Amino acid sequence: QVQLVESGGGLVQAGGSLRLSCAASGRTFSSYAMGWFRQAPGKEREFVAAISGSGGSTDYANSVKGRFTIFRDNTKNTVYLQMNSLKPEDTANYYCAARRGIVRSTQSEFESWGQGTQVTVSS
Numbered sequence: 001q002v003q004l005v006e007s008g009g010g011l012v013q014a015g016g017s018l019r020l021s022c023a024a025s026g027r028t029f030s031s032y033a034m035g036w037f038r039q040a041p042g043k044e045r046e047f048v049a050a051i052s053g054s055g056g057s058t059d060y061a062n063s064v065k066g067r068f069t070i071f072r073d074n075t076k077n078t079v080y081l082q083m084n085s086l087k088p089e090d091t092a093n094y095y096c097a098a099r100r101g102i103v104r105s106t107q108s109e110f111e112s113w114g115q116g117t118q119v120t121v122s123s
Contacts, residue, residue, distance in 0.1 A: 005023050006117040007021050010120070012122070013121070014121055015085060017084045017085075019080055019083070020081040023076075031053050033103045035051075036070060037107055048060070048061055054074075055072050064090075069084075070082075087121060088121045093119075094116060097111075097112065097113050
């Protein structure tokens with residue numbers, strides 16, 4: 001398993017942007033597909049985006065397509081989530097997750113999880 005630490009959350013006005021980062025430990029980062037999930041108060045945790053180990057394949061939830069971009073820098077063992085045109089409904093705790101193998105969107109298939117970073121979008 002890898003250790004994951006998220007950063008970059010904060011308070012932003014609707015229409016604004018934030019970039020989340022997730023730093024991973026270990027020497028085999030490129031063998032892990034990475035995902036971002038989020039959980040709003042009183043709601044189930046949901047899939048946001050995922051990226052393959054090479055970065056060549058991505059997947060997004062319909063609710064964020066065209067606004068969020070997931071990308072990674074394997075030389076820095078870091079995956080990012082660029083969030084643009086933020087909406088109040090994007091407010092949630094955002095989690096980074098890792099799994100060996102191909103891109104998936106089901107959280108039960110991810111092996112390692114970070115502690116989360118809070119994103120709050122004000123209207």
